[in-house]
Amino acid sequence: MITNKNILNDANLLKKYDVYAFDYIEYPHKSFWNKNLSQDDIKSRLRKLINDQVSTMLYVHIPFCEQLCTFCICHRQITSDKSIALKYMKESLFLEIDLMKSIAKETGKSFNFKEVYFGGGSPTFLNEEEFKLLKEKLNEIVDFKNLNQFSVEIDPRRVKFDRLLFYHTQGVDKLSFGVQDFNPKVQEYINRIQPSKLIDDLLTKEVRSKFKSINFDLLVGLPGQTVETISSTINEVIRLRPDRVALAYLAYNPDYHPHQRHMMTKTLLPDFYERKELFVTAIDKLSSSDYVRTGFEHFALPHDDVSKSLSKGKAYYNSFGATTGECNSVLAIGRSSYSTIGEDLYYQNFYKQNEYQSYLENGQIPLERGWILDKDSIIRREIIKNFRTYFELDKTSINEKYNISFDDYFKKELNSLYEFYKDGLIYDEKNKIITSETGKHFASLIGSNFDSFISGERINSRIEV
Template sequence: MAAVTERPLDADLLRRHDVAGPRYTSYPTADRFVEAYQGAQHLQALRQRGTAQPLSVYVHIPFCEQLCYYCACNKIITKHHERAAPYLAALNMEMDLVAEALGAGSGGAAPVSQLHLGGGSPTFLSDTELSALMDALRRRFKLLPGAELSIEVDPRTVDLQRLTHLRLLGFNRLSFGVQDFDAAVQKAVHRVQPLAQVAKLMQQARELGFASTNVDLIYGLPLQTPASFARTIAQVAELRPDRIAMYAYAHLPQRFKPQRRIVAELLPPAGDKLAMLSGAISALLGEGYAFIGMDHFALPDDPLAVAKRQGMLHRGFQGYSTQPDCDLVGLGVSSISRVGATYAQNAKTLAEYEDALKLRQLPVQRGLALTRDDLLRRAVIMALMCQGRVEFESIAASYLVDVPTYFAPELTRLTQLAEQGLVTLEPGAIQVTPLGWYFVRAIALVFDRYCQADASRERFSKII
């Protein structure tokens, strides 16, 4: 795997590719799901799958005590913690239905190599509720030795006692939502959490033996400047998390109601936003972090960085992963499952989710059965996103197509990216260059049949 360039990114190239496009945690992307796909189809996919191969499991906990103005997640803002009890009861019913469909009664519990609790704020749940949830998961699934058990943590909702409890429950990876350490920015987005608080929690996490810590950051928030974000990057680098995820803020108030509280005039101009990205990349590389792809960084000895060097990266709805390309079961409101050649998404509202389960029905609201073309393009896009290379011979053997003929229009479009130094077109392969890793979404976009046919991509965030 080629090393990523450390020279400053060209500002003109950044501007040229500052367009909207998918993040490709799936292909086709979730906006292509259809309501004709319902619980019966998902049930069939689960039954056909069985319990032979390890699964990845995602559990969505939608509750948060406070509203973060930038948020685009599916969440419920409430200080009434008693609302968690009926939701956990519904989760138990969904787990029963899924485990039964997978054949747990006859073939044993489905093995799980990766479990992730996200939200919302999973740490909205009490210690007792988290214990009950983990017990329920272990009754329906077989958590394998060495499995990655991760949870998203709101630093404002945890302390040493809570971290200790999470470790006792078996969690070995934590993801801290930070976004920015600048006090003015935190106030502008309604998420105040001092640097000292996060630093203390990260130190305690290391002492408790968590194998990995991740920090989430966002650039492009109100009142951010290249100088202020550079300070945040320096502070994060000093904390030395194993992984860093740095996302571009997408201001879409027409889609996400909380963002209407953000004063648009306070958002940084496009030039400043690009300067934040370029400066952050240079600073993190200078601090010894490896660039994984898109907006992810990791310390050189982190398994994610090792997988990148070895060409063993994988990608799913939770981003880059070291886990083999396995099926995903999503549990909870709005969760998405990927099983074989299908996707299924649960109902997005709590009422619809719970109503379906009261009838002992899977709460699937929409989904997709992939076509042969979808599967072929998914293989190409994921090869670009994860390995940075597409071997024509491998694709041809798996999908029985002549790649240069089938993708003739796409290969023609790639010549422009090749002229920009983002890809190298070989006789039997496409190779992402070290510079091209920063623009890998733009490269993948060339092979997205849906986006190429859709001139408007306003529902997506900017690629840069």
Template sequence: MINRSINNDDKYRVAAPRYTSYPTVPFWNLEEFNKNKWLNNLIDTSDKGKEGLSLYVHLPYCESLCTYCGCNTRITKNHGVEIPYINAVLKEWEIYRAHLGFKPQIKEIHLGGGTPTFFSPQNLELLINGLIGSSSLHKDAAFSIEGHPNNTTEEHLILLYELGFRRLSLGIQDFDKKVQVIINRIQTYKSVELITKKAREIGYQSINYDLIYGLPLQTVNGLSKTIESVLKLKPDRIAFYSYAHVPWIKPGQRKYTENELPSAEMKKNLYEMGRRLLTAGEYLEIGMDHFVLKTDSLYYAELNGKLHRNFMGYTEQFSRVLIGLGVSSISDCWTAFAQNVKNVEEYIRIVGAGELPITKGHILNDKDLVIRKHILNLMCKGYTSWKNPEEMNENVTQSIERVKWLAQDGLVLLSEHDVRVTEYGKRFLRNICMAFDARLWENVPNEQLFSVAD
């Protein structure tokens, strides 16, 4: 795992998952999965809805292709696609409700994409009312939406606020014009400033900006100016992501070559510079890739040990059941995962026939559940322990042996019963979790499956 003769920053530059799930999707056991098993596990975990469940809705449409993007998208300027797609999503939710057999209690709704604000305010209202109309809302229910600065209107913000949305996430990536042109993602500082100001005036409680380091033509000077501009606007949260270069999966990334990407050394410098500026700007680093102000609810969640991570990323809304609606969405009922088909037409056809559009999934065994707990602890709390017998198995024992090498490099502090991520180790969190990833070590891939950890 570690070549101790070279610099840490080089030897940990390996393909690594982001661990929004365990097992990660490439290592799901597809042969033992079927829809009936998934539904049985979902019903067992739901416990008549007492805990509440989360809903993720994937809205895949965009008017133009951002070439860096790794999401499942459909590019079109035809807004006639909105209603048929919304009808399919609501039909899928109806099918799930019928299988659950009780009135669901919604704890969280997140609209992601694609570009959710591709949809008109009126059609988003139709969607949300359809989701919650036959359900009840948890007393701590939280709604959030991802938006493009160029098409998120004041009407969007007002109507969504009236529906209960209090969180807005804007994709910024970089304000450097050269970078914006090559990744085909152009928005001005003024447009971001305007939408941020309007959202705050309306009453949104948390605004997130997505920034990416490692993009083509990106420089330390250019990204530092972007971050300095962002600090003036003071969003409540900043997600500072590493660019994932996977052109074998996303052909749009072939618009540029590896020669136009920052070198490994440059990418490390971009990250370190960004991290330094953000922490100097009063942002606190939590989990992986995320920086928040002390006034944000995500900060309090980490402070109180309630930070959670799922396919939507970090959240303070813990629920064991996440139902993903829409094309390519992934659902999680704690003991099983299920993913929808990725093609829009196929999705609409299957749902229209009254069936769940699931194409693959994974049923977690007892060993998976133990490892999942440890990886989730590391991702959310920065430590994990194995004092109780149920927290141990042979996979954990093997993981501890791998962790010993990480401890020698100062990434973790290892004791008899626990492991804690050091301040230096935070930048290698994906690598630390890899030490516990039993399915990865049992099936070392012959080809690259993940983006490089930085």
């Protein structure tokens, strides 16, 4: 049987291709975005989104947490001052809702929100009154009766069973738990103690019956993780049976997130080989239980909507993981959050509260940075996302959809794939480029050959395989 473990037999192959590549949640990567967008570039696209009644997700960012997890790269403020949430909502977030309401008013229509997602930081930072107040305000732009999905990220250490039932009474039907790892030592190293019993006790029969979908976030590459610890963590995940699992590699960038160095005061991080060993152990276990791989780092049970959309070719990868593809436009509100509007616009809000707030006080989009994609970038984004979600690329469908001749248009890129073909990571079949089982490990790197914003060698070609 070909298992994902085959990669571990060839350390040279691993070294040759274990090269950093973006995760391609967005293309071009955020680091290329700039401030060259006008207010009207954004507002006109928002009006078009509303006029065309495009199915849209509303993301709401709550940027507060009670305690720092030392691995974390999310935008969040650590505070014990509970009054800050109400202040944030009243002095800024609600102004952004007002701004969106006024943009919709200009069109004479409303946004067609089909999904709402509260993320962070930690939405569980809000108490029940604050949650209700936020929902009441959102009622001005969201028709909650029209939603197909309402999700909330849950920090399991900060909620009791009755809070989950409260979310249900508010219409929430999907919960996403930050689990990361169940091993006590690993939890100690990352400053996040949450025994698996905590989650077991929350996921009662009643809770499970009230929510359509439960997701677990897990991380690979944390300090103290070994093949044995990750095996037990995944066994526990399989026993708890969430509908979806996000199994992300730890992003480690201590220059931007210096607190990440605190993870290593007692032990080291797994190296490139060990990370791969941990990852294959986890994906082999999930795949040999009932889980379907719904993208590079995502899994879902067969009954889950994402598994179903994957089989129909509709699944779409974005910052919410593998999604059903129903809402590829995301209007994101809150400090630091970023939106994907229609086919061609990304924009991100300010990280700093004073900038975020002062723009909103003046009725302006609080633009930190953004990007408008041209047709070439739209094609490249689709190609890269296909490698990351489906592990293959159908050249015929790209030709038909964009009216190009793939082999001519991407001559240079196809040449740059030579080593990948030679080493058996990809092969051609019926005008498709398909990644082999081993090649799947390098899906982002293969896709990165189509990224026109980066240049130079993508592999350690001096290493012989």
